[in-house]
Amino acid sequence: MTGHPPSPPDRPVAGRRPVLLVVLVVILIAATAVLLPRVAGEMAPTVVTATADTTVTAVPTSAAVRPGHAGPVAPPAPPPPADRPGTRVPGWRLVWSDEFDGTAVDRSKWNVRDGEPRDVDLGCNVDDPANVLVGGGVLTLRAQRRSTVCAGQPRQYTEGYLDTIGKASFRYGRFEIRAESPNGPTDSQGLWPAFWLRPDDGGKGEIDVVELPGGTAHHRAATQAVFYDYRPVKQDQRWEFPSGYPADGFHTYTTEWEPGVLRWYVDGRLVWQRDRRTTPWFDEAFDKPFNLRLNFQVGGWLGAPDAATAFPADFRVDHVRVWQR
Numbered sequence: 032m033t034g035h036p037p038s039p040p041d042r043p044v045a046g047r048r049p050v051l052l053v054v055l056v057v058i059l060i061a062a063t064a065v066l067l068p069r070v071a072g073e074m075a076p077t078v079v080t081a082t083a084d085t086t087v088t089a090v091p092t093s094a095a096v097r098p099g100h101a102g103p104v105a106p107p108a109p110p111p112p113a114d115r116p117g118t119r120v121p122g123w124r125l126v127w128s129d130e131f132d133g134t135a136v137d138r139s140k141w142n143v144r145d146g147e148p149r150d151v152d153l154g155c156n157v158d159d160p161a162n163v164l165v166g167g168g169v170l171t172l173r174a175q176r177r178s179t180v181c182a183g184q185p186r187q188y189t190e191g192y193l194d195t196i197g198k199a200s201f202r203y204g205r206f207e208i209r210a211e212s213p214n215g216p217t218d219s220q221g222l223w224p225a226f227w228l229r230p231d232d233g234g235k236g237e238i239d240v241v242e243l244p245g246g247t248a249h250h251r252a253a254t255q256a257v258f259y260d261y262r263p264v265k266q267d268q269r270w271e272f273p274s275g276y277p278a279d280g281f282h283t284y285t286t287e288w289e290p291g292v293l294r295w296y297v298d299g300r301l302v303w304q305r306d307r308r309t310t311p312w313f314d315e316a317f318d319k320p321f322n323l324r325l326n327f328q329v330g331g332w333l334g335a336p337d338a339a340t341a342f343p344a345d346f347r348v349d350h351v352r353v354w355q356r
Contacts, residue, residue, distance in 0.1 A: 112352070117283075123205050123354035130350050131170045136163060140199065141325075144192040148181040152223070153330030154188035155181030163191040169347050172327040174213075174222060176342040188336075192326035200231050200320040205354040207285040208325070212243040212250075212277035213344040219245025219278075221336030223328045224346035226284065228321040235260050236316035238293065239267070241284035243277050243346075244333045251276040253284060255295040255303045259312045266310060270295075270302045281349055288317065289356075325351065 112118055112128040119125075129140050136143055145158035154174065157163075162173045172191035179186055208226040213219065222245035228238040237258035244254065249269065256267030285296040291313065295303040307313045327346040329336060336342075 118352065120205065120354055123356060125352060126204070126355050127199055127201075127353040128350060129170075131165050131168055131348065133165055135165050136170070136193065140195065141193040142196060142198065144194070146182055147192070148184045148186055149328075151331050152190075152328035153186065153221075153335060154190035154328060155179050155184075155186040156192040156326070157181075157189045159189065162189050163193070169349055170325075172224065172325070172346040172348070174327050174329050174342065174344045174346075176336075188329040188342075190327050190329055192324075192328075194325070195323040196231070198322075199353075200322045201228075201353055201355065202318070202320045203288050203290065203355065205285065205287045206238075206240050206323070207283060207350075207352045207354075208240060209281050209283045209349040210241075210243075211281045211347040211349075212245075213346055214243060214245030214250040214276075214278050215341075216247055216250050216276075218339050218341040219250055219344070220247070220340050221245065221330050221334055222340065222344050223331055223333065225324075225326060225328075226351070227324045229324055231320045231322055235312075236319070236321070237265075238286060238288060238317070238321065240286040240295070241297075245340075246333065249333060250278065253277055253282075253297055253302075255286075257293065257305055257310065257316070259316050264312070266305060268303050270297060272297075281347075290318070293317070323351065323353075 112130060113125050115130065118128070127140075129137060143158040143163055144156040147156040148154075149156070157179075162175060164171050164173070172193075174188060174190045176187065177189045179189055206226075206228065210224070210226070212224060214222055214224075223242065225242040226240045227242070228240070230236045237256070239254065239256035239258075242254035242256065244250075252269035252271045254267055254269050256265055258265040283296075283298050285299075287294040287296075292306040293304065294301060305313065310316075325348065327344075
């Protein structure tokens with residue numbers, strides 16, 4: 032056909048117009064039937080179902096882009112908790128965790144106490160971003176020297192206190208926190224952060240995964256403890272770091288609670304154990320569901336702050352995790 036001009040297009044014949052229109056309508060209907068389900072499927076929101084034993088992280092569908100299509104590329108979502116380093120522990124199954132990836136406390140997991148004075152310390156627990164904040168993958172509980180009236184009581188300090196009452200409780204498990212203490216050798220008298228468990232029924236029993244009291248006499252040690260009641264009938268120890276101390280960086284504190292035995296670890300090292308032989312009241316105190324407590328108190332049994340105590344003071348938490356068999 033080279034060298035010959037193209038043939039002019041045929042003119043439409045009047046009698047063909049209805050036939051052509053019918054064909055076009057049929058094609059449009061077929062195309063709509065194929066494309067609409069696709070589009071609807073891409074725009075449908077993600078629905079995530081979480082069970083009591085599972086924490087699920089979903090990627091927002093608004094950021095999704097199909098391969099081969101132009102559009103913004105979504106930033107990678109944080110890996111699900113079960114896929115993070117340190118979460119796969121032989122013989123244990125991760126059932127609850129908070130990695131503090133957001134910009135605020137996850138209220139589906141934690142209660143933040145507010146306007147609460149306690150007779151065991153000198154501060155006021157407040158739900159205030161000046162004292163309880165999340166950012167950069169870390170929860171910070173900040174103690175401040177700040178006068179306030181707390182449930183009618185004058186207090187000189189504000190502090191943070193989280194718990195899982197009514198949201199999560201566990202009968203047995205492996206409980207872990209990775210945290211950095213604020214307590215240096217000369218500027219931390221009266222500061223006392225802790226991660227601990229109390230029974231849902233409010234009765235006998237307390238498991239202290241770790242307490243990190245400050246002051247010259249205590250800042251180098253991590254405390255492990257169990258309580259029967261608050262007369263107090265308790266057993267505890269202060270484990271001093273062989274080198275360094277809890278405020279020199281992040282350290283991992285773990286308690287394994289199983290029928291008849293409790294084991295404590297610091298940075299993977301077994302440091303203490305309680306069982307029916309060492310603790311006659313073990314089964315009475317530790318055979319029921321417990322909830323989690325995470326707080327930073329000012330003052331208490333180990334003394335009040337002094338003139339050298341530095342404020343604000345930050346107790347920084349990288350994660351809290353719970354496994355069960």
